[in-house]
Every structure is written in C-alpha cells, then in structure tokens.
Amino acid sequence: MKDFDYKYQTFDRIKSYRNAPREEYYVPGHRTCAGCGPALCYRLVAKAAGKDTIFVGPTGCMYVANSSYLCTPYAVPWTHAQITNGGAVASGVEAAYKVLMRKGKYDGSFPNIIVMAGDGGSVDIGLQAMSALMYRGHKVLFICYDNESYANTGIQTSPTTSYGANTTFTPPGKLIPEGKTLFPKDPPQLVIGGHPLVKYVATANVGYPTDLMNKVRKALSYESPTFMHILCPCPKGWKFDEKLTAEMGKLAVQTGLWTQYEWENGEYKFSHIPKKYKPVDEYLKHQGRFGHLKKEHIAKLQAFADAKKEWAKKAAVSPIEVVAQVPAG
Amino acid sequence: MATEKMLTGCAAAAQGAKFAEVEVICSYPIRPYTAIMMELAKMVANGELDAEFVHGEGEHAQLSVVLGASAAGARAYTGSSGVGVAYAFEVYSPMSGGRYPVQMAIADRALDPPGDFGSEHTDAMSTRDQGWLMGWACSPQEVFDNTLMAYRIGEDPRVLLPQMVCQDGYFVSHIPDKVVLPDVSQVKEFLPPYNPPHPLDPRKPYSHGPQIRPDQGAPMDAQRASAFLEVPKVIKEVTEEFNRIFGRNYDPFLEKYKLDDAEIAFFIQGAHANTCRKVVDKLRSSGVKAGMCRLRWVRPWPTHEIAEALAGIKAVGTIETSTSYGGAMRGGNLIHELRATLYDLPDNERPLVTSFMAGLGGETIWPKDFMYMAEVLSNMVKENRTKKYVYWIGLEPEE
Numbered sequence: 001m002k003d004f005d006y007k008y009q010t011f012d013r014i015k016s017y018r019n020a021p022r023e024e025y026y027v028p029g030h031r032t033c034a035g036c037g038p039a040l041c042y043r044l045v046a047k048a049a050g051k052d053t054i055f056v057g058p059t060g061c062m063y064v065a066n067s068s069y070l071c072t073p074y075a076v077p078w079t080h081a082q083i084t085n086g087g088a089v090a091s092g093v094e095a096a097y098k099v100l101m102r103k104g105k106y107d108g109s110f111p112n113i114i115v116m117a118g119d120g121g122s123v124d125i126g127l128q129a130m131s132a133l134m135y136r137g138h139k140v141l142f143i144c145y146d147n148e149s150y151a152n153t154g155i156q157t158s159p160t161t162s163y164g165a166n167t168t169f170t171p172p173g174k175l176i177p178e179g180k181t182l183f184p185k186d187p188p189q190l191v192i193g194g195h196p197l198v199k200y201v202a203t204a205n206v207g208y209p210t211d212l213m214n215k216v217r218k219a220l221s222y223e224s225p226t227f228m229h230i231l232c233p234c235p236k237g238w239k240f241d242e243k244l245t246a247e248m249g250k251l252a253v254q255t256g257l258w259t260q261y262e263w264e265n266g267e268y269k270f271s272h273i274p275k276k277y278k279p280v281d282e283y284l285k286h287q288g289r290f291g292h293l294k295k296e297h298i299a300k301l302q303a304f305a306d307a308k309k310e311w312a313k314k315a316a317v318s319p320i321e322v323v324a325q326v327p328a329g
Numbered sequence: 330m331a332t333e334k335m336l337t338g339c340a341a342a343a344q345g346a347k348f349a350e351v352e353v354i355c356s357y358p359i360r361p362y363t364a365i366m367m368e369l370a371k372m373v374a375n376g377e378l379d380a381e382f383v384h385g386e387g388e389h390a391q392l393s394v395v396l397g398a399s400a401a402g403a404r405a406y407t408g409s410s411g412v413g414v415a416y417a418f419e420v421y422s423p424m425s426g427g428r429y430p431v432q433m434a435i436a437d438r439a440l441d442p443p444g445d446f447g448s449e450h451t452d453a454m455s456t457r458d459q460g461w462l463m464g465w466a467c468s469p470q471e472v473f474d475n476t477l478m479a480y481r482i483g484e485d486p487r488v489l490l491p492q493m494v495c496q497d498g499y500f501v502s503h504i505p506d507k508v509v510l511p512d513v514s515q516v517k518e519f520l521p522p523y524n525p526p527h528p529l530d531p532r533k534p535y536s537h538g539p540q541i542r543p544d545q546g547a548p549m550d551a552q553r554a555s556a557f558l559e560v561p562k563v564i565k566e567v568t569e570e571f572n573r574i575f576g577r578n579y580d581p582f583l584e585k586y587k588l589d590d591a592e593i594a595f596f597i598q599g600a601h602a603n604t605c606r607k608v609v610d611k612l613r614s615s616g617v618k619a620g621m622c623r624l625r626w627v628r629p630w631p632t633h634e635i636a637e638a639l640a641g642i643k644a645v646g647t648i649e650t651s652t653s654y655g656g657a658m659r660g661g662n663l664i665h666e667l668r669a670t671l672y673d674l675p676d677n678e679r680p681l682v683t684s685f686m687a688g689l690g691g692e693t694i695w696p697k698d699f700m701y702m703a704e705v706l707s708n709m710v711k712e713n714r715t716k717k718y719v720y721w722i723g724l725e726p727e728e
Binding site: 077131 | 352353355379380381383384385386387389390393394395396397398399400401402403405419420423529530531532534535536537538539540541542545
C-alpha cells in the first residue's frame with residue numbers, strides 16, 4: 001500500500017456540559033425505554049463525534065429499538081451489522097475509505113468510524129471480530145455500550161452481567177440462590193492485554209457526560225484503533241426507577257464496582273476516585289435484579305469491589321507492563 | 330495489448346480481480362481457493378494493484394469486511410472453499426438484501442466430514458437460495474471472463490446483487506491452461522467504475538439495514554425477487570457486449586453442445602463438462618445421438634432457455650456434483666430444478682429425466698462413467714420410462 005497523507009479531523013476539548021455542541025446526531029425517532037442508558041450514551045457519543053461520522057451498529061438494543069425502518073434516529077450514516085461482526089464490517093468501511101481517499105474518489109477528511117456494540121456484540125459473540133479489528137490496526141473507535149445483559153431479547157445473562165444478578169437465564173432458585181454465579185469479563189483489559197497497535201483504551205459512564213464526550217474525542221483523534229467501555233445502566237434489565245439512570249452510573253463508581261480510567265500508551269490515568277467509598281449495598285439496593293441476594297452474596301460483591309480498588313491503586317502508581325508493544329517509530 | 334499466458338484457474342481469477350481493479354480484498358486461507366489470495370497478495374505487495382488487502386480472521390469476517398467496504402463505496406473481492414463457504418453463511422442474506430454487489434470467488438470443495446480436499450459443488454450449492462448470482466466456469470479462461478462479467482452484471486443499477494464466480498477445485502483451480510488476458514482499454518470500455526446509489530458517506534447520510542415490521546418484510550422480499558427477473562436481460566446484454574469487445578463466443582446461459590438433433594443429453598455444470606464433450610464426440614462417432622447442456626448460471630436459473638434447449642430430447646441425465654440428502658429425488662440438486670423446468674413442456678416434447686451422482690468428494694468422472702450413463706439413458710429411451718431417479722456412479726450393483 002502506497003504512502004498517502006490522509007486528512008484527519010481534530011477535536012477541541014469540551015470544558016463543561018454547558019459548552020457541549022448544540023447539534024444532535026442521534027435524534028428523536030427511536031423507541032427505547034424511558035431512562036435508557038444506552039440511548040443516552042449514543043446521544044453523547046454522536047454529539048462528541050459530530051457530523052463527519054459513520055456508525056456501525058451490530059444487533060442489540062440500539063438496533064432493535066432504534067433503527068425502525070422509515071424512522072431512523074441517526075442523522076449521520078449508519079449501518080446495521082450482525083451481532084457477530086461489528087468489528088469486521090467496520091474494518092471494511094475503514095479499508096474502503098483508505099483506498100477511496102488514496103485514489104482521489106473521496107476528498108473530505110477521514111470520517112470517524114464508530115462501532116456501537118452491546119456487551120454481547122463486543123466481548124461475547126462479537127469478540128472475534130472486535131479483537132481482529134484491534135489487531136489489524138484499523139482507524140476505528142469500538143465502543144462497548146455495556147448494559148450488562150442481552151436486554152432486547154428479554155434480559156439474559158451476558159459475560160459482563162454482574163455476579164448475583166437475576167436474569168431470565170440465571171434465575172435464583174433453591175439450588176442456585178444467588179442467580180448468576182460468575183464474575184464478569186473485563187472488556188478493556190481484554191483489549192489492552194493483547195493488541196499491540198492499540199494506544200488508547202478508556203472506560204466511561206453516562207453518569208459523567210462531559211468526561212465521556214472528551215474521552216470519545218480523544219479516542220477519535222488517534223490514527224489507530226481505540227476502545228471504550230461505557231457503563232449504561234438499564235432500568236428495565238436492572239429493575240430500578242428510570243429517573244435514576246445517571247445516579248446508578250455514579251453509584252457504581254462511588255462503591256468501587258466501576259472504575260473510570262484511561263489507558264494511554266501503557267500509562268493508566270484514573271478519575272472520579274471517591275475520597276471514601278460507599279458500601280456496595282448502596283448501589284445494589286436500588287436494583288431489583290439483586291433483590292434476592294443474601295448477606296454472604298453481598299459480601300462476595302463487596303470483596304470484588306475491594307479488589308478492583310486495590311488494582312486501581314497499584315495500576316495508578318506503577319503501570320502494569322504490557323508485553324509485545326510495537327517498537328516506537 | 331492482449332497477451333496469452335498459461336494460468337491455473339486460481340491465477341486467472343486473481344488476474345480477473347486485478348483487471349477489475351478491485352479496491353478492498355479480504356482473505357482467509359483454505360484450500361484450494363487460497364491460491365487466488367496468494368496471487369493477489371503478491372500483486373498488492375509489488376504495487377501492481379492499489380487495493381487494501383485485509384487479513385480476515387475467518388470466512389464470516391471475510392464476508393463482513395467486504396460488506397462494509399461495498400457499503401462505503403469500494404469494489405470488494407473475497408473468496409473461499411468448502412467448509413469456509415459454510416462458515417460465512419450468516420452474511421449471505423444481509424449481503425444480497427443490502428444489495429451490495431461484492432464478488433466471491435469459489436473453488437469448490439467437499440464439506441466435512443470426513444475432511445476431504447476434493448472438488449464437489451455442495452459448498453456453493455448450499456447457499457443457492459440466499460439471493461446471490463452464481464455462475465460456474467469450466468476453464469481458467471472462463472474463470473477470468475466470468476470475473477469481469479459478474480462484476481458488470483452485479484453492479485448494474487437494475488441488479489445490485491453479489492456474485493459467486495465458481496470453479497471446480499483442482500480440476501480448474503490448479504491445472505494451468507491458456508488464458509488470453511485483454512488490453513486494459515478493453516476492460517475500461519467494458520466495466521465502468523462501481524458507483525453505488527447510497528454509500529455510507531457523511532456528506533449524504535443514509536441508514537442501511539434498519540429493523541422492519543413483519544408487514545414490511547414481504548415487499549422487500551418481493552423487491553429482491555423482482556431484481557432477479559431483471560437479471561437474465563442484463564446477463565444477455567452484458568454477454569453480448571463482452572463477446573463483442575473481447576472477441577469471444579459465449580452463450581449467455583448455456584453451453585449447448587451437439588444438442589440440436591440429440592436423443593439423449595447430459596445436463597451438467599462445471600469442469601467435468603470437458604470430459605463429457607469428448608464422450609459426446611465418441612458416442613456420435615459410434616452412431617449414438619448424444620449431446621450436452623452445460624449451465625453457465627445456476628442463479629438465476631435459466632428456466633426458459635433450458636426448456637427450449639431440451640424440448641424434444643428423449644432422455645436427459647443430470648450430473649450431480651452436489652448432494653441434497655432426503656430431497657424429492659433422493660440424490661442431488663439439479664434434477665429437482667430440471668424436472669420443474671420441463672414440467673410445462675407438451676407431453677411429446679418432455680424428456681425423461683434421471684440423475685447421476687458423480688464427481689463427489691473430488692472423484693474424477695471418467696469417460697467410462699459417461700459411457701455408462703449414456704447406456705442408462707439409451708435404455709430409458711428404448712423402454713420409454715424412467716426406471717430410477719438416481720444412480721450412484723461406481724456404486725451401482727452390476728446389472
């Protein structure tokens with residue numbers, strides 16, 4: 001492939017939510033639930049990315065409840081992908097733009113190509129395509145909007161569903177009183193751990209919208225693949241009052257069950273670390289999916305949160321070395 | 330200037346893709362088609378072809394990558410064989426439903442189990458109802474020519490459908506033969522650049538592939554079906570233009586070999602036609618009025634052309650190089666479609682039809698096998714009835 005000087009977009013930092021762009025690219029026309037975390041996430045991502053953007057949307061809530069034929073909420077180009085292949089379709093879109101620009105068939109700047117995949121489409125059935133995209137080095141931002149379940153099919157467990165959650169595939173019963181028995185997969189660590197061309201990975205959360213938008217902009221300014229794991233509370237799946245969506249995101253951080261960080265060229269940068277953590281029960285008690293848990297189960301979740309806090313402390317002072325980095329230059 | 334080269338079917342396909350100036354290629358290794366990608370990888374590495382060469386992580390990804398590329402407006406190319414064709418299955422319908430005219434080269438190979446490298450058409454034939462155009466070549470030259478013709482037909486605004494350009498594994502894919510490569514100017518005259526109506530372009534946003542209500546499903550299926558009604562016209566036009574520009578003599582749909590006064594005929598697709606032709610000559614020299622009808626396209630199925638070509642012939646045998654377990658005739662696929670095709674012919678013109686399971690798992694179909702089939706067909710004519718619907722060549726009890 002010939003050397004070619006691609007024209008890339010640049011982004012300003014958004015100082016506060018009040019300074020965020022007024023223009024919306026995820027607009028009314030969808031039929032998500034009231035208080036939908038993923039819909040809020042979509043709106044913030046689209047706002048941060050702007051009009052020169054192409055979304056790839058693997059099957060999930062943000063397909064089924066959004067892209068109703070003749071009534072699309074996407075004011076920028078959007079394409080469906082199978083739940084399996086968001087990473088691969090986005091790779092193809094990116095490869096097309098590379099060659100079309102090189103051949104002079106497209107004279108704009110390189111569009112933002114963003115995959116908006118749910119947890120299943122990112123790290124379960126979609127893992128292979130996501131990992132291959134990250135490995136090959138396409139200029140794509142892959143976002144895992146995590147509502148911790150297969151929600152549009154009726155709240156079934158996914159690899160990011162919390163320990164102790166009541167889902168329709170992990171109902172609590174006499175023999176299995178806690179419901180889900182496994183602890184979740186860790187999407188950003190999966191990406192950081194084995195993809196030498198990836199330079200930027202971040203976690204974000206709809207409880208912190210300005211931070212979320214700035215991380216999207218930072219991710220989009222890289223010429224290599226980037227990954228974001230965004231916590232998107234789901235009132236229907238988690239069974240909480242729909243006015244508490246942002247609050248759930250904040251409580252996840254305040255209890256240590258969710259960690260806000262950026263990983264940039266091997267260095268971790270943490271944010272929103274509370275002076276004093278709340279007990280996990282402060283987060284669990286609002287959510288019907290945890291209503292059946294006994295003390296011993298809650299203790300396990302507390303231990304899980306404590307381990308995450310310890311990890312964050314260590315990672316902040318002495319970054320965990322990532323092997324097989326690509327030599328600079 | 331046109332040049333002549335000795336090329337395998339795989340090398341011919343790669344040359345076809347190069348002359349078509351494909352822009353995004355997605356590879357994954359599996360024998361025997363993989364030699365196409367090896368050729369293209371060299372062309373890209375040497376700067377002979379300006380394309381993005383993406384190493385897919387599997388066949389499902391290959392199809393997905395070229396879907397994305399085509400949606401964004403690039404001419405895209407991929408391929409596979411055998412179980413690889415099966416692994417990609419989920420993406421065939423989104424490709425044709427999204428009307429993305431990508432091309433997939435297939436060098437046919439048997440499916441597992443057991444693991445078998447041999448040629449057999451079951452891989453591609455299993456996808457025949459997914460809305461793709463599907464054609465078979467029987468020589469490296471035809472592979473090259475079909476590559477260009479399929480892009481031109483698939484990208485026609487009246488069509489906009491993906492294409493499978495199939496060749497028999499090994500028999501075509503790995504045996505070199507003379508191929509005339511055209512002058513670039515001929516290709517420029519024949520194949521305009523890919524110009525999709527609604528690409529993923531931020532300057533003019535469209536949504537692709539939205540969720541629909543059940544009542545919106547049937548109209549969309551009907552649209553895809555009606556595109557297929559347009560395809561035969563386009564195939565005819567394009568083949569005629571191809572013949573004119575490149576100096577060839579293709580019938581758009583069927584190779585009709587000594588059919589005019591034939592009493593018995595072989596109905597066949599793919600490379601075994603090369604042996605079949607020789608046997609027809611031999612039969613003719615011994616006084617048997619034999620002929621051969623070879624399918625160039627399986628999708629769209631050339632219904633009227635076949636009925637016209639076979640009307641009045643006494644007995645026809647399909648050469649089934651793919652399987653359809655438990656199907657109406659208990660053997661292969663072609664006989665189902667052929668019998669349906671001939672159903673409306675008047676009684677005195679409708680041939681008797683049987684099928685021969687042959688060339689499965691990579692077996693050669695030898696001249697003696699065709700001679701055996703001719704005997705079966707001649708006996709059918711003599712007795713004026715179809716004794717059996719399926720004969721497993723080499724496995725039938727001796728009579």
